[in-house]
Amino acid sequence: MAVDFRYRELGYLALDVSDIERSTKFATDIFGLDLVGEAADGARFFRAGMGHHDLILAPAAAPAFARSSWKLETDADVDLAFAHYQRLNLAPAWISDRECAGLSLEKAFRVVEPVARTTFEYFSKMSQISSPRSNTLTKFQGGKHYGLAVPNCREMTDYMTENMGFLVSDYVEGWLGSLLRAFPNPNHHSFAPLQFPGGKTGFHHLAFMVQEIDDIGRLFNRVKKHDIKIQFGIGRHPTSGSIHLYLYDDDFFVWEYTLGMEQFPETGAREARRMSSAPENFDLWGAVPDREFAGRNPPFLVSP
Known part of the structure; x- marks a missing residue:
């Protein structure tokens, strides 16, 4: 629909x-x-x-x-x-x-x-703040996305594309995950429903797009200085092409910097690709996600 x-x-x-x-x-x-x-x-x-x-x-x-x-x-x-x-x-x-x-x-x-x-x-309208940001650690680009571990990725994907105005940019074979864009926003994805083994559900990650590779490099050194646990990266996604770095906070929320996401035109966009689920194809730079804390994702609130 x-x-x-x-x-x-x-x-x-x-x-x-x-x-x-x-x-x-x-x-x-x-x-x-x-x-x-x-x-x-x-x-x-x-x-x-x-x-x-x-x-x-x-x-x-x-x-x-x-x-x-x-x-x-x-x-x-x-x-x-x-x-x-x-x-x-x-x-x-x-x-x-x-x-x-x-x-x-x-x-x-x-x-x-x-x-x-x-x-x-x-x-559609949020108050805008004209004064410059005071925090100069990072130059943010403005785009964001998030991911949830859901009970059934295929069912969630089908519902959102048929009823909520989203389009599939790519999906992982077996519907272990899909990357959805909020049409006509050009970003490769704004939401990612993921399916974990055993039906595990919860909040997976939030991501902010940054302007420069230096932003990711400086974050990498900040997290080492402050003994922050890295969840994934530095790496490059084979789907969106984004360079990424994911880290845990103390509640085990996963926060991501991302740079270089594929952009989709409003008309004439390519079809969604079926991506390999093999571990060796998970990251273009060979990055491997953390497994030690993989089951600690906070839940999402379920409405009655």
Whole structure:
């Protein structure tokens, strides 16, 4: 089913963390984000560009992925998306004016997709901050993506492409993973549903695109200096072509810098490729993901 609304980009992610001070230090001093402010409930906002925030970290008893928020091209697209999800009987719900104000959004709604039952938020206008970022550790490009370990990658992929406006850029044979772009955003992927052995589910990673290889090199040396555990990299993905470096924080969220992602035209894009699942084909530079902490991914919050 084609949708009648258009994505601009992944807007922000919201994560629950077990120690807000520790996670704030990681987000600013290691990853290079700016701390923008704090809400009345203790949640903290972080930005990598001009938008008010790209990430929300909220204090909680246990770490978890709370939701993704997607920026659409226009207010009209937000209305079209709301009506679309109503037709699918998914009961989308508008966010109150008070909560929108707290999130620096003009208007927004949330809906729960029925496969993994994660929450998607939609908006088109977020407050923009004109003053330059104060954190100079990294030059961020602006793009973002995230990955979840889901119960059934094929089912999740089919639902999102048939009902939510996503397109498949590449997938791993056996549907062990797929890389989905939010049309017509040109980035190779903004969301990656992954299927782990034994049906393990949870939050896999969040990624921010950087401008220069120097950003990745400096991060590599920062993590060694601060004894941060590397999850994967430095390497290069055979799918998107991106150079990558993934690292763990203390809640075992995985954070990624990525550079050089393949860009797709709005029309005439290549077809999705079926990629090998053989370990020797997993990374163009021979990087191997960490296995020691592979089962420690925080869960995602499941809506009733």
